[in-house]
Amino acid sequence: MNARTRPDGSLRSNRLLLFTERYQKSVLVGLIVGFGIIFGSLIGQLRADAWSRANTSGDNILHLVGQEVSQDIWRYGDTLAVLKEEIEAEAKTPLAAGKAANLSLASLSTMVDGSGDLFVFGPSGRLRERSYNFKSGLADASGQAFFTEQEHAAGSYLYVGTPEPHAATDHPFIWISRRLEAADGSFAGVVAGRFDIVKWMRLFERITLGPNSSIGLIHLNGQVMMRAPYTPAAVGRDLSGTANFERFRANPPGGSFVGTSRMSGTRQAYLYVQLPHLPMILTVALALDDIYAAWWRDAITFGAFFVGLVAVLSVMALLLSRALTLRQKSEERLRRLTDVDGLTGVYNRRRFDEALAEEWARARRAGTPLSLLLFDVDNFKKYNDLYGHQAGDGCLQQIADAAAKAAGRPGDLVARYGGEEFVVLLPATDIDIAASIAEALRQSVFAGALPHRDNADYGVVTISIGAAVAYPARDAAASAEGMVAAADRALYRAKRRGRNRVEQERHAAQPAMPPVLDDDAERLTAVAVYDGVLRRRPSAEFDDLAEMAAAIFDAPMALVSLVRQDWQSCVGRWGLSVGGFGSDLSLCAHTVASRRPVVVGDARLDPRFRENPFVTGEPFVRFYAGVPLVCERTGQRIGTVCVLDREPRPEVVPLQLHLLQGIAELAMRRFEQMAKEAAPGDSTAAASAPAAEAGPGLRRSA
Known part of the structure; x- marks a missing residue:
C-alpha cells in the first residue's frame, strides 16, 4: 500500500516530527523568550517589593521620629504654658516681687534639664529671670524674632524658631516662646525656652x-x-x-x-x-x-541563574525537540477542549456557544425569557497603546471580575466573547432585570476608577453594554443568533451615543410587517397627489397640528404623516426630528389599514409591535394613538395623525380621540387647499420616493 494512503497515523506522526526538526530553533527561541518573560516578571516583582519596603520603612521613620520631635517641642510648650500661667497669676495677685517666677523656674527647669534653659523677659525685652542649666544666656531679647513675634501677636501661640549657634556648647539651638499678657490683655513680656537640638x-x-x-x-x-x-x-x-x-x-x-x-x-x-x-x-x-541596591544584587544572581538555565534548556531543546513538538500539539488540543479563558478566568467563547444553545432550548421548553448582555471596554485599543498590553490584560481581568460579581445568580454565565468583548447569559430573565444587572455592572466598572487618560469625557475605564431579550417559546421567528445580533446592535448604539451607557432591544426577532391593503394601488395614487404638492411647500405648515395633537393627550411626541408603500413621510412633527422612515418600521401603516382610530396602550404587549425597533429602541414607544387622514374626494386613507408616549397608558378618554379626529380633518383641509393653490401640473406630480430612500433606519430632517 502506498504510504500516502495508509489509514494509520504513522505518516502524520512523521510529518509532525519533520515539522519539529525544521522549527526546533523557533521552539528554542520560544522557550528562551518564555523563561525570559518569567524572569522579567520575577525581577519586576522584586523591584516592586523593594520599592514597597522602602516606602514602609520611610513611613515608619516619619512616624517614630516625628513623634519624638513633637514630644520635645511640646515638652517645652507645656512647660512654658505652666510658667506663663503662674507669672500672669502673680501679676493679678502679687506676692513678693519675682517670687513666683523664681519658684516656677526652679521647679520647671528640671523638666528641660540637659536640653536647654528657661527665660522670662519683660515687656522691654530685658531679662527678668532664667534657669542655669547652661551658663550662657541672653540679657536682652528685644531684637530677637521669638520676642518680636510674640510682641506683635494678636494672641498667645507657641513660637518655634530656627537654629542658632550656641556660644557655650557649639551646638545649634532653637528658641521656643509664649506671650505674657497683663490683666488688660496688653503685652507683658515673653517666657522662652532655649532648646539644644543636639538631641x-x-x-x-x-x-x-x-x-x-x-x-x-x-x-x-x-x-x-x-x-x-x-x-x-x-x-x-x-x-x-x-x-x-x-x-x-x-x-x-x-x-x-x-x-x-x-x-x-x-x-x-x-x-x-x-x-x-x-x-x-x-x-x-x-x-x-x-x-534598589539589594535588588541589583538579586537581579545579577537571578540573571546568572537565567543564563545557566537558558544553556541547559538549549541542550535539552536540541535533544527533545520532537517530543516537545508533539507535547505542544497535545496541549493545544487540550486547551481547545477547556472551557475557561486563560487570561480572565471566565468561560470562553466555545463554552458560551454551547450554553447559549442549551439555554435557548430550555427557555423554549419552559416558556421563559432569555436575556443577553454584550459589552466591551470603551477605547480599549487606546488603553493598550497608552499603558501597554500587560496593563490591558489586567484591565480585562478586572472587567471580568466585575461581570462575575454583577451576574452572580445560579445559572448566569459570563464569558469572554473575543478580544475586549464579553457576554453575559441570563436565563429566565426579562429585559428590565437584565437592564438593571447591566447598569449595576456599568456602575461597578466606572466606580473602579481604573485610569484611562484617552477615554474622553471620563478619564477612567468604562464599558458600553447592549442588552437583548428573546422569548423562544412565544416567538418562532426569534433565534439565538438573532438575539446576539440584537445585543450587538444595542452595543453599537451605546457606542454611538457617547459610550459608558446601557442600550437595550426588547426582542431578538424581526418586527411584524405592516398589513397589505387590497386597494393599495388606488390609495397610493391619492397619496402621490398630495406628496407632489408637499414637495414645493414647507412641512412646518403641519407642525402646529402635531403640537395640538400632543397637547390633547399631554404626550411628548406627535406626527402628521403620509404613508406610502415603502416609506412614511413625516410632514408635521412635535418632539421628534425624523423626516421619515421605512414602512416596515411604521405603526401608522396599521392605522391606515384599519380605516379607523388605533390605540395601543402598551406596545410591548402587542404582538404587532413588541419587536418593532421604535419600541425596543429609540424613541422607546410604549403608547400609540392614531387616526387616518381620509381624502374627501376619493375616500382613500393617505396618512395619519398620531401621538406617541414612552409610558404605557391603560385607557384613553373618548373625547381625546374625537379631538384627534378633528385635527385629522383640519389637516386634510389644508392638504386640499394646497392642492388647489398648486399649478395644474404640480398637483399630479409623481410622488413615489426612489427605492433607495426607503432604508431600514430613521431619516433625520435637515
Missing part, C-alpha cells in the same frame, strides 16, 4: 539609612533645622524657593514624590509629613540607588 542630631544618627539617603527637619520658612548625615553647614541652610521644598508645602498633611536632591544631586524618593500644629516638615529622602 535631635543624636536621634537622627541612630536611624539606619543607606549611604546616599538622608532624614531632615525643615522649618516652614525653608531653613534646615536638622539633617542626618549631619554637617554644621547643612543646619540653617535655606531651601525656600527650591522645587522640592515647594512640593513639601503644596500638600501640608504629607505625601511622597521622586525628585533630585539639591544637596547631593542624586535622585531620591521623598516621603514627608508636616508635624501637627508645628511649623516643621519632617522628610525622609531615600536614594534610588540605596532602595
